[in-house]
Amino acid sequence: MTLTALDYAKKAEQLCALPDVYLRLKEILDDEHASLDDIANVIMLDPALTTSLLKLANSAFFNFPREIDSISRALMVLGIKEVNNLINAYGTTKAFAKVNANIIDMDRFWEVSVDCALMCKYFAIKHNVEGCDGIFLSGLLHNVGTLAMIQSEDKKVVYCENYDSEETPWQRQEDVFGFTFADVSAELLRLWQLPDHIIKPIKEYHQAYAQELSPASSLLYITSRLALINSHPGMYSKKNFLGKHLMYDLGITMDDINEAIDFCNAEGLAILSALKLKN
Known part of the structure; x- marks a missing residue:
């Protein structure tokens, strides 16, 4: 019997436990x-979560002029919605802490995700892109389906990860499984009951080049490919890989692209450290 993306997501759900505090x-x-x-009191019961949230709150990601030195202040300054996003980032990434790190390059995996x-x-802030409240999480979690697939199909995942300039990882995934690992990501996040506005761009973004979809889905199409370019310098061409018409629709220029790469190269390590994703 051919397994679906949902079947693999259900298998991963059983193996990848969300933290109790989450x-x-x-x-x-x-x-x-x-x-x-009430929220602050529960967060402070977990020192690792508290440390991670304060590191993220004080990173250039938010760029506040004064240090945020307590969870209570973080909640007041950032608001419940942003803190909820950070909690979702912490909880869902921690669920994969026991994934076999010998199957794929986990450092590169999380670097691409954070980028x-x-x-x-x-881009969402610079160009005021509509419907992007959860776009940071969509970007961070768009490829966690890869980690879910490792639980059941490690050899096939290794094959899919050995792509080159003639093809993309998504093409290999489609060829082997009939779906992309982003489909597994979307199904798993739905099982974990994350908000739909985070899941929808992940489910749709591979179709953004050929279909008229939401700005968030189009943005994730561009950034997922740009992150791949950044992790494999020289493998893919920016001009031919990112979808010029999508960039035009969102008002993104090549200068913007270069600025965004500089930004993530400068700030990526701080996010990786805060979420404890770097081996």
């Missing part, structure tokens, strides 16, 4: 009557 926080954040103190996330946020 599940507790999700309950509180979904409660309309929860106070900022994609940073460039999503960079």
Whole structure:
């Protein structure tokens, strides 16, 4: 029987456990009557989560002029929505902490994911792209389906990762499985009940070149490819790989592209460190 993206996501859900503190926080954040103190008190029960959130809050990602030195202040300054996004980033990335790091280059995997996330946020702010409240998370998690697939199909995943300039990893994934690992990402995040505005761009972005989709999906199409270019200098051409008509629709120029790459190269290590994604 041919397995679907959802089948693989269900397998991964059983093997990749979300942290207990994340599940507790999700309950509180979904409660309309929860106070900022309720949220802060649960976060502070987990020193690793507290440290990660404060590092992220004080990074150039937010660029606040004064240091954010407590979770209570982070909640007041950033707002519940942004803190919720950071909690989702922490919880979902921690679920893959026990993935076999010998199957693929995990450092490169997370570098590409963080680059994609940073460039999503960079372009969304610079060009005021509509519907991009969760685009940082969409960028960060767009390819976690790869880690889900490692649980069941490690040899096939290795083959898919050995792409070259004549093809893309997504083409290999389609050839081998009949779907891309982004489809598995979307299904797994849906099982974990992340918001639809985070999942939808992940589900759609591979179709953005040929279809008229949301600005968020088009942006993720561009940044996912740009992150791949940044991780493999010289393998792909920016002019032919990013989708000129999508860049035009979003108002993104080649100067913007170069600025975004500089930004993620400068700030990527801080995000990797805050989320403890770098081996």
